[in-house]
Amino acid sequence: MPMTNKLSRVNDAYSRIKEEIRTNRMPPGFQATEPEIALRLGMSRTPVREALIRLESEGLVELIPRRGARVLPINVNDMKEIYDILTSLEPDVAANVAAKKPTLAEMRPLEKAAKDMERALAREDLDAWADADDRFHLYMLDLNGNRRLREIVLALKFQVCRSRIVTLRLRDKPEKSNKEHREILDHIRKGDAEAARKAFRAHRQRAAEELIKLLKKFRITNL
Amino acid sequence: MPMTNKLSRVNDAYSRIKEEIRTNRMPPGFQATEPEIALRLGMSRTPVREALIRLESEGLVELIPRRGARVLPINVNDMKEIYDILTSLEPDVAANVAAKKPTLAEMRPLEKAAKDMERALAREDLDAWADADDRFHLYMLDLNGNRRLREIVLALKFQVCRSRIVTLRLRDKPEKSNKEHREILDHIRKGDAEAARKAFRAHRQRAAEELIKLLKKFRITNL
DNA sequence: AAATAAATTAATGTATACATTGACACATCC
DNA sequence: GGATGTGTCAATGTATACATTAATTTATTT
Structure with a gap:
């Protein structure tokens, strides 16, 4: 039928x-x-x-x-590959967005996502935190407007999403992450592309390093 | 059967x-x-x-x-999308390769590709030039070692490869491009990651701009 | 003749059929 | 007992069948 x-x-x-x-x-x-x-x-x-x-x-x-x-399982090497690519792509996305000088209305979803992250962390709701984090990064991609880039990044993130379910609980509270998001937002608000790029790059690199350290510490080789 | x-x-x-x-x-x-x-x-x-x-x-x-x-045809916007992504990715590839300090043996294919580009240009063989250029970029990806990155970049380049058949003949002789490749090689040889990144980024951006200007000049909207 | 309706055509989405061949179980030989 | 050969089974790759339905053509009406 x-x-x-x-x-x-x-x-x-x-x-x-x-x-x-x-x-x-x-x-x-x-x-x-x-x-x-x-x-x-x-x-x-x-x-x-x-x-x-x-x-x-x-x-x-x-x-x-x-x-x-x-x-397919994801091993440490896969993680490195994926985060290397994201580290190349997302800082430039932030820089582009900053250079575009988005309007307040365009900024709103970003601001909300950042606020949601803070609220979620305050009540220790890690799942809500991760969800808001995803939204933050997704809106950024939307503001940037490059469709292909969006699809590439989403596909890569989907590959690591399962690992986050595990690592989310193993790592320290993502307070540093929240602060970094605030900083990135500030740079975007000011239209400072270079600062936004740099901040985002630092954010990604720190997160990636932390994650890989965590996986090694707990001897997680496959996820 | x-x-x-x-x-x-x-x-x-x-x-x-x-x-x-x-x-x-x-x-x-x-x-x-x-x-x-x-x-x-x-x-x-x-x-x-x-x-x-x-x-x-x-x-x-x-x-x-x-x-x-x-x-699917490729229009100017598609080109922008694709070159934006390549501009994010390839400079970091060059930086990573430089940071790795490749051996002379590992450098050889790169050197050869660069030399082939110069020889091809000297005898005005644009197809051979494009071919050597492809090899240069491909070897760089191989040296870098990130499989996913390699596949992403190759897929993106395939999408624009047809346009190059046209633009290759419309543009000026790619002398500047050759010089830039030499520079990038120098930085890699010295292991200077930041310089390699910067040079590659300038290379990509100039090439992308030139290309898009060309397409607009000749009113080529679809390829 | 223009507009509408009916009929035909053909492409897709899906199901099913089937030959080939790798995997595994069992039997045979040393 | 371990190694090798044989047979069965089942999954894949591919072909084909077929119902649905969009597109097109033909017929009909005004």
Whole structure:
């Protein structure tokens, strides 16, 4: 029965599998064959296959010839790769945004996200903090306007998002992070691109270093 | 007859279509339905479809529900997006490479590429020049070692490669470019990361600006 | 002739069929 | 017992079938 639902089955399969990966219901290393997944999603192999191809090119799963799809784990080296790229990209995003001198209305979501981060930290709600942090970075990308850049950064962040679930609880309270966000905001408000870039770069590098130190300390090699 | 060739049909379809796009045999805006492409490639729709999905997620084609696959044109805004990202990434690559202090053996391919660029320019062979230029940038990515970064940069460059076929002949002789490459090499040899970054950034920005000016001058809006 | 309705066509999305072939279990030999 | 050969099973890669539906053409009405 083709086209039963408005949205295509491929899309359905794609977002459902992706969500299962994000929430660790399909944890790193998890393997399943196409028929298994198809059965689980209540559709035939074809749309599952096509969804898996998309997920593969996003770097979330690996398609192993006879063993099915495997959810890719992230190791320390992967983390380094990803944070290196983010360290190159995001500071320039902040600089561009600062150079554009956004209006107060455009700044509002950023300000709110920063405030939410502080409130969340005050009540020790780490999940809410992480959520606000994501929003901060996402709005920045939106303000910047470069669609391709946005997609690249989001894809990279999705790859590390699972690891954050773990590390969020292992690390110290992210007070430094909050302060850095405030600083970045200040620079953007003043339209000081160079300062915004520098501050963001320091922010990213510190966060990345801290994270990798943490993973090594706890001997977490795969996530 | 499944698995007739060693390599899978999907791979075959993928690389053949990609090559046709690169060489402008499937020019920007070109549209074809799945059965048409399948016929042309001498296989059934299934592998073609899967190849197209991969090409779509690389940003090379657009899959329009009832009209088939369309080869995406690149406009000035796309160019800006892409060069903005490259301007963020490649200077840091050069800086990382410089910081690593590569051995003479590791430097050799870079040196050779730079020399090839000069020789090619001396005999006015623009294609050979472009080829050597590509090699220079590619070796840099290899030395840097970040696989994800490499794939991202290559995918972005593929999107603009067709435009270069045109602009290569419209622009002045790339003498400045050659000089800049030499400079970057010097900084890397000395292990001066900051200088390498700065030089590469200037290189990219100048090249991008020049390109966009050219496109505007010749009223080229789509490629 | 213009506008609308009906019919045809064809492309997609999905399901299913099937040959090939790797993986694993079992049997055989030293 | 360990190593090697054989057979079965099942997953993949690919082809094909088919219902749905957008697009186009033809027919009909005003």
